[in-house]
Amino acid sequence: MSLNNRILALIALVFLCALSTPSSVWSQEPPPATTPETTTATGLTADDLLLSKPETPEQLMQAVVQLTDLGHAASAKAYLDQLLKGNPDDELILKLRDKYGPAAFLRLANNKKLQPESITLLKKMESAFRAYATDPSRINSLIDALSGTPTERDIAIIQLKSAGEIVAPPILKQLSQSQDPARNDELTFALTQLGDPVVPPLIAALRAPQEKIRKIAADVLGDLARPADALYLWNPAFSQSQPQNVQVAARMALAKILGKNPRKTYELNRHEAQLILKNAALNLYQKHETKSETQPIWVWDNAAQTVVKKELPAQEVNLVEGLRLAKEALEMSPDKQDVQTLYLAMALALEAYQVGWNQPLPEGPGTTFNLALLSGPSAVSRVLALAMKQGHTPSALAALKALGQIGSRTLLHEQLDKHSSLIAALNYPDRRVQFAAATAILQLDPAKPFPGANRVISILTRALRGEGTQAAIVVDSSIPRGQTMAGVFHELGYETTPVQTGMAGFKAATDRMDVEFIALEYNIARWGLSQTIANLRADSRTANIPIVIYGPLRLQNKIEYSTRYYPLVKYVVESENTDDIGSQLKPFLDGLKTPELTGELRSEYRAAALYWLSHIASSQRTNIYDLKQAEQPLLDLVSDRSLASNALITLGGIPTRTAQEDLVQVITTPTYEADVREIAALQLAFHIQKFGLMIDTMQISAVQKAYQAAKDPKLNTALASVMGTLMPDSKVVGERLQKFQPAGALP
Incomplete structure (x- = not known):
C-alpha cells in the first residue's frame, strides 16, 4: 500500500x-x-x-x-x-x-x-x-412519579411501557389500596397508555372482588382491547350479579371494541352474551392438549390484592378458562339445561384432571362429585352425553360413577340424541369408560332385557383376560382395495374384518363387541357414506365407535365439511403405506384414549368384573345377561385363590354342559386346595339342581372317586351333596344306608 x-x-x-x-x-x-x-x-x-x-x-x-x-x-x-x-x-x-x-x-x-x-x-x-x-423498586418509583410534573409523568409512562405487562400488578395493587380519587385517575390514565401488554392482566382484574377495580378494568379495556378480548366483557356487562356502574362501563367498552355506537349499547343484549360465553367455554372443553408445555394465565389473588401471573399446563389452562366462562354464562340464565350441563361437565373435567387419571375424585362437602350427585340423574346423564360427544373422557368417567349411585333403570331407555347415553358409553372408544358404563348399569340392576346387555358381559369378560384384542372393520365395495386396507390396518395392530357394503359394516359392528374403529371407503354402496354414518351414529351400540373415512386428497375438504356435525369422524388420505396411514390415524385414536391401564388397575378391574359376574349368576339375572362367553376365562382364574370363589360361583350360573364339566375338572384335580374344590362341589350340585344333569358316566364316576377319597370333612360333605343330586335309585340308597355307621354307639 x-x-x-x-x-x-x-x-x-x-x-x-x-x-x-x-x-x-x-x-x-x-x-x-x-x-x-x-x-x-x-x-x-x-x-x-x-x-x-x-x-x-x-x-x-x-x-x-x-x-x-x-x-x-x-x-x-x-x-x-x-x-x-x-x-x-x-x-x-x-x-x-x-x-x-x-x-x-x-x-x-x-x-x-x-x-x-x-x-x-x-x-x-x-x-x-x-x-x-422488572426491578420492583424501580417500577414503584416510576409509579410514584406519575404524581409529579407533566414531564416527569410522561417520562415515567414511557419507561413503564418499556417494562411490559409486569407493571400492571403494582398499579392495580395501588388502585386496590388507594382512596384518593385524584391518585386513582393518575393510575388509570397510566394504564390506558401502556398498550397491549397490560390487556391480559386487566382481563383478570375483571374478576376482582372490588367493584372499583372491575369498573376501572372495563374502562381501560375499552381503550386498549381488540375484538377477540371482548369475550371477557360480556359477563360484567350483563350479569345481574354485577353492580350498575360496572355493567355500564363494560357495555361502553364492548361498544368501542366491537365498533358500535357507544350511545346505542342497547343493541347488545343478554341472550347474545350468554350464547357467546357458552360457545367459547364449549370450544375450550373440546380442546385436548397433549403437549407438556405450560401456558401463562393471569388470575386475581385476594391475598396480594392484585393480579398474578401463573404458568400451568396447557390443558389445565383450557379447563380453568372454560369453567370460568361456563359459570359466567350460567349467571345469565341459571335454569338453561345446556349451560348447566356444560358447567357441570367442565367442573368434573377440571377436578378429574387435577387429581390425575388413576385417582378417584374427591368426595364430601364442597366437591364437584357431590355437586353432580345433588344435580340428579337427568343432569348427569346429559353431562355424560356431552362428554362422549366431545371426546372428553375424564368427565365421562366421573358422570358414570355418579350415575351408578343415583341413576335408575329408566336411564337404559332414555333418548338423548336418539340413544341412551349409558348404553352408548358401552361402545365409547376408551376401555375405562366402557368398564365404568358396564358397572354403572349393573348397579342399576335392570329387571328386564335391554339393548347392550351382551355388551356388558363382553366388557367384563375382557377385563378377566386383560387388555384383549383390538378389532377394526373395513367397508369397501372393491374387494382387492378392501383387502389391501385391511392389511394396512392389520400391520398397525388391529384384527381387521373387511366387508363390501355399508349395511354389512353396520351389522358387523353391532355383532362384534371389541371394535376400535370402522373404516369406510368414501364411495361405498348399499348404504352410501352419509346414510352409513347416520345409521352408525343413531344406534346406541355404535354411536361412539370412531369412524375413519379414507379416499383421495382432492376430496378431503369436501367430505370433512359434509361430516362436520358427526362426532368421532376422521378423514385419512388413502395409501398402501402403513406409515402414511399410521401417521394420520394414530393421533386421532390416541387423542380419544386415556393412558394405558397399569398392572394394578388391570387387577382391580379383573376383581371387580369377577364380582359382578358372580353377582349376576347368584342373583338370578341370567335371563338378562348371557354368561356363556365368560366361561373359559373363568376357568383360567380358578388357580388364583383370591379369585377362585367368585369364578366358581359364576360358572355355577352358566347353563351349559361345558360349565358342569369345568366344575367336575376342578373337583377331581387334587392339586387344587380343599376349600376351592369344596366351592366347586357346591356349585356343581346347585348347577345340576337348576339345569339338570349334563355330564357323562365317566365324569360321574370321577366325582364318586373324589368323594370316596376326600378326607377333608367340608369337602366330603360338599361332594356328598353332588352325589345326592345324581338321583340315586332305591338299590343304591339301600346300599348306602346299610353301610352307614353312626358316630355314637347304639344303646
Missing part, C-alpha cells in the same frame, strides 16, 4: 469514531493471540485501524463495533472474546447498551464470524435489561 493510501485510511478512521479514555480499572488477561486474519485487505492490522490497543471494557466494545462495521469481524472476534472473559456485570452491560443501543448487540449476534461469543453477549444484555426493567 502506498504512503498516501495509508494516510487517507487513517484520516477516515479518525472521523468515524473517537477513542474513549479508561473509566475504571479492568481486570483482563494478556492481549489476545494473533488470529489468522491479522492483516486487512488494505494491508493494515487491527491495531493499525484502532490506532491504539483497547484495554477497558468500553474500549473493547468500541473496537468490536468499529472493526465489524468496517468489515473486519474476524479481527474483532478476539476483542469480543477478551471482553466476555472479563465477565462484565449487569451495570457495565447496561452502560454499553445505553451507548450503542440494543440494535448494535443484535447486529453483532447475527454476524456468523462473531458467533457464538456475540450470541452470548446478546443474551447477557437481554438478561441484564430484563432484571433492570
